[in-house]
Amino acid sequence: MRAGSYSGGMRRRLSVAIALIGEPKLVILDEPTTGMDPITRRHVWDVIEEAKKGRAIILTTHSMEEADILSDRIGIMAKGRLRCIGTSIRLKSRFGTGFITTISFSGDSNGTPNRGDTFNTQHEAVKQFFKSNLDVTPKEENKSFLTFVIPHEKEKLLTKFFEALQEKVKEFGIADIQLGLTTLEEVFLNIVKQAELENAAAEESFATLTLNSGASVQVPIGARFVGVPGTESAENPRGIMVEVYWEQDDAGALCISGHSDEMPIPPHVQLSVSSTPTSGINIFGRRQQIHGIVIDPAQITNSNM
Known part of the structure; x- marks a missing residue:
């Protein structure tokens, strides 16, 4: 049969077989089991596992299960950069949730x-x-x-x-x-989330947070605790703050999933003057958007200990 008449999964099986002909010392495999049914995928994993003896195999994959089973060392890339490299247990211990x-x-x-x-x-x-x-x-x-x-x-x-x-x-x-x-999947998501935070900070990206009162606040992407300017009162002389909850969409980008109830900003929390952009009415009579005050999570965590 002509190779062109094979299904996508069968072509990948054939490509793996061709790559191993001649006992090469270095084999590079790119998504070798994509499109395969679970039984066939397991068979190809056994072939790759056996082929590891006496040679180096570099394998790229989006399947964390495949990486966990086949890899002696795992490197995770996000936003075009290598973020970490190590054994599965080491990465789970270092970057997992617990x-x-x-x-x-x-x-x-x-x-x-x-x-x-x-x-x-x-x-x-x-x-x-x-x-x-x-x-x-x-x-x-x-x-x-x-x-x-x-x-x-x-x-x-x-x-x-x-x-x-x-x-x-x-x-x-x-x-x-x-x-x-925790699973390698969670490790991957944690690293991608951190990469999103770094990218958002470098680009000074913001998301709009709508409070229960209806007011809108511009929040730096990834910020956890945010103070709201203009909410100072006799009862709350330092104003109020909220905890912002984030999630990742289908494309991996961070978006706001919700926020906590409004709470007073604790007296011990230090607010950076440079991080409190003013809000008000511009020369055209339009109200400018309010920019939230980013509060260091460590200050909030320490106050609760």
Whole structure:
């Protein structure tokens, strides 16, 4: 058969085979399994894994699962720059959001999850246990399991925490406890988000935040805590601030997903004069847009500790 008559996935399989002819010492593969069904993709991964012996293979991919399984060292690029390079475990530890813990619950005599008051009591007991000891809440919740994300800074507490949790397995109706690092997908998204922040800061990009009062504030992309000029009052002499929530759209760009309730700016927070552009009415009688005051998150975090 002519190679041109093959499907896209079959052509890629053929290209991988051609690249390995002659036992080359260096092989470069670009998206080798794109368009393949899961079974075929797994077969090609086995071929590439076997071909790694005695040679160097450089592989580019958008599949974090593929990178995690095949790569000895992983480099992540964003905005045209190499942002990091290292082993999968190293990158997850350095750039991941923390540890993922999944608590599975035992079923009743029919093998189905416990229901009713017992079910609710066990779930609430586990959630309260995590909240009181690690100050975390479930990221995912199901009738059969709870999933928590534990930040890296809580790592020193994990040994004693899981020892205590193990003692309450029967009381909480726990069937299984799983602990692992966050996925490489989350690492990639975190790095891309950081690249977006750097790019926005360099280009001085802004997004429009609409407050509950209806007022619009120009916010530097990625800013977390923002003060609102012109909100000073006898009750709040320093004005008010909000926490801005960000998310990534389908193209990977940051956009505002919402904001917290308005809150007073704490007395200890230092506001940079240079970062407080004035607002008002220009010479044409039009109201200029208000620019928010960026507040260092460390000042807010330290005040809550």
